Amino acid sequence: MANLTTVLMKLEGVNMNFKQGRGFYHALHEINLEVKQNDFICLLGSSGCGKTSLLNIMAGYVKPTEGEVTFEGKPFTAATPDVGVVFQQANLFPWMSVYKNVEFGLKQKKAPKNERHDLVMHYLEMVGLGDAADKLPHQLSGGMRQRATIARTLAPDPKFVLFDEPFSALDALTREKMQAHVRSIWEKSHKSFLFITHDVDEALLLGQRLVVMQANPGRIISDYVNPLSSYKGLHAGRLDQAKEYADIRAELISKIQSEEDVRLTALAKSIEFGKKLAAVV
Amino acid sequence: MAAPSEKKEPEGFGDKLFGFVQKKKYLLISVASVCTLFLIWAIGSALNWFNPSFIPPMSSVWEAFIKTLTEGYKGYSLLYHIGASMKRLFIAVALAFVSGSVLGLLCGMNKVILAIVDPFVEFYRALPPLAYNTLIVLWLGIGDDSKIALLFLSAFAPIFIQTVFGAQRIPADRINGARSLGANKATLFFQVIFPSALPDILTGLRTAVGVAYATLVAAEMIASASGIAWMVLDASKYIQYSTVYFGIIIMGAIAILIDAVIRVLIRRLTPWQEKNAL
Numbered sequence: 045m046a047n048l049t050t051v052l053m054k055l056e057g058v059n060m061n062f063k064q065g066r067g068f069y070h071a072l073h074e075i076n077l078e079v080k081q082n083d084f085i086c087l088l089g090s091s092g093c094g095k096t097s098l099l100n101i102m103a104g105y106v107k108p109t110e111g112e113v114t115f116e117g118k119p120f121t122a123a124t125p126d127v128g129v130v131f132q133q134a135n136l137f138p139w140m141s142v143y144k145n146v147e148f149g150l151k152q153k154k155a156p157k158n159e160r161h162d163l164v165m166h167y168l169e170m171v172g173l174g175d176a177a178d179k180l181p182h183q184l185s186g187g188m189r190q191r192a193t194i195a196r197t198l199a200p201d202p203k204f205v206l207f208d209e210p211f212s213a214l215d216a217l218t219r220e221k222m223q224a225h226v227r228s229i230w231e232k233s234h235k236s237f238l239f240i241t242h243d244v245d246e247a248l249l250l251g252q253r254l255v256v257m258q259a260n261p262g263r264i265i266s267d268y269v270n271p272l273s274s275y276k277g278l279h280a281g282r283l284d285q286a287k288e289y290a291d292i293r294a295e296l297i298s299k300i301q302s303e304e305d306v307r308l309t310a311l312a313k314s315i316e317f318g319k320k321l322a323a324v325v
Numbered sequence: 326m327a328a329p330s331e332k333k334e335p336e337g338f339g340d341k342l343f344g345f346v347q348k349k350k351y352l353l354i355s356v357a358s359v360c361t362l363f364l365i366w367a368i369g370s371a372l373n374w375f376n377p378s379f380i381p382p383m384s385s386v387w388e389a390f391i392k393t394l395t396e397g398y399k400g401y402s403l404l405y406h407i408g409a410s411m412k413r414l415f416i417a418v419a420l421a422f423v424s425g426s427v428l429g430l431l432c433g434m435n436k437v438i439l440a441i442v443d444p445f446v447e448f449y450r451a452l453p454p455l456a457y458n459t460l461i462v463l464w465l466g467i468g469d470d471s472k473i474a475l476l477f478l479s480a481f482a483p484i485f486i487q488t489v490f491g492a493q494r495i496p497a498d499r500i501n502g503a504r505s506l507g508a509n510k511a512t513l514f515f516q517v518i519f520p521s522a523l524p525d526i527l528t529g530l531r532t533a534v535g536v537a538y539a540t541l542v543a544a545e546m547i548a549s550a551s552g553i554a555w556m557v558l559d560a561s562k563y564i565q566y567s568t569v570y571f572g573i574i575i576m577g578a579i580a581i582l583i584d585a586v587i588r589v590l591i592r593r594l595t596p597w598q599e600k601n602a603l
Contacts, residue, residue: 105501125507133497138597139520152507182597200506 058111086251094262128202147198389567417476425484450482467548491525551579
């Protein structure tokens with residue numbers, strides 16, 4: 045990693061439309077994004093703001109309706125082992141042991157067998173699953189499965205890793221552990237990470253760069269350096285130790301709230317008020 | 326586990342028996358249920374409740390069975406007849422399994438191929454095999470080919486349809502994930518799509534064996550001189566009802582056996598599906 049400011053992936057004027065009835069649904073509008081080497085970007089946005097559409101484009105699963113995507117300066121057209129993806133739900137192959145799952149990407153790279161073994165065990169131990177190598181995915185807990193997926197994604201040594209809300213289905217305790225895990229993996233590996241989440245605290249804890257999206261149509265409304273990333277050893281439950289925390293959290297929340305969210309919050313508040321009123325009466 | 330000392334005491338015979346009964350409770354009920362039916366048959370025949378030309382006594386069915394077992398039926402041993410049927414069934418189902426699963430996977434992945442193949446499968450699968458049996462004999466002759474073809478057709482549709490369904494419901498994340506790990510098209514097909522659909526393919530296989538087995542009678546109806554279904558049909562022509570009875574009992578027992586084997590196969594091959602009912 046000679047040059048830390050090398051642009052790895054670049055999106056220019058990306059638009060995405062989906063057919064919807066007779067018309068179109070404008071999922072992404074004029075997305076411009078540069079992913080640099082060693083970036084840890086947290087992509088924040090409420091549901092339906094086009095985060096997953098953007099991920100599908102960056103992973104090479106779909107082509108944008110309009111716009112250019114380049115990877116290392118070349119047009120990016122299809123999924124490649126250089127861009128790894130960790131999905132929302134662990135998508136391990138259920139018929140393969142954890143070991144074989146992690147080995148899968150290495151086999152596609154035609155890595156020699158003894159080298160494969162060392163790498164598989166290295167990544168399994170990195171995520172704390174060295175003892176579970178022979179287990180089948182259905183024998184693991186949700187957190188273990190997600191860790192195995194991370195090991196599988198990292199094993200073929202991708203340059204860029206996309207995470208699509210990978211911890212949203214986990215319980216709070218497991219999620220905290222996993223977040224610390226991902227952060228330390230990133231610190232050690234010097235890869236670029238793009239982490240999609242709708243959890244503001246998660247983004248503040250993990251990200252170096254915060255990219256905020258808003259819906260209708262899905263677009264990027266701000267992109268800045270996370271002030272909290274300069275704090276060393278910040279813990280999930282203690283983000284308030286950073287003096288900027290309260291302000292930036294409030295700012296981010298107001299940004300990701302679309303009009304609809306505001307309406308829903310107002311509705312929820314009025315229902316709450318009604319309940320309280322009923323309780324009093 | 327509250328009192329581990331109890332565990333150390335050697336279990337008496339009574340405890341063991343009780344444990345066995347507890348564990349196999351429903352199996353034992355099934356066995357008892359079948360035994361009761363045989364008991365009614367035996368008692369009924371002994372007390373002349375039934376007309377022996379309609380329901381022959383158990384002893385004469387048993388005698389017919391022993392006689393066929395030792396002397397054979399119409400020149401061939403009983404095992405030969407069973408073997409002939411099983412051979413036809415096995416070849417037909419094996420062919421249907423290979424072609425049905427491969428074609429089913431292709432159709433599940435590609436809507437154009439599905440649109441080409443689907444109308445034919447949908448058309449013929451509703452037809453009773455007896456309706457087109459004659460045509461198949463016309464094309465393939467009266468040998469084993471036409472019988473295998475008939476069984477093949479009945480086995481193909483369930484495997485094909487279930488495989489298409491299985492291929493269509495493979496999660497997109499799984500296929501995308503494999504592509505991001507560098508899988509090419511062949512790897513994707515054989516190492517991701519095929520095993521993903523395997524539980525459904527095997528479910529289709531299980532249905533197919535049942536349907537093909539039921540078609541065995543139709544297949545062995547025409548120009549046959551061997552096969553267990555033919556034996557039953559032939560014996561009924563000559564009013565040898567004892568032979569008909571034990572033939573039917575054997576056919577049923579074989580069906581149960583085959584299904585049990587397939588169930589074991591499914592459990593072994595797709596252990597991750599364990600939670601789903603079998």
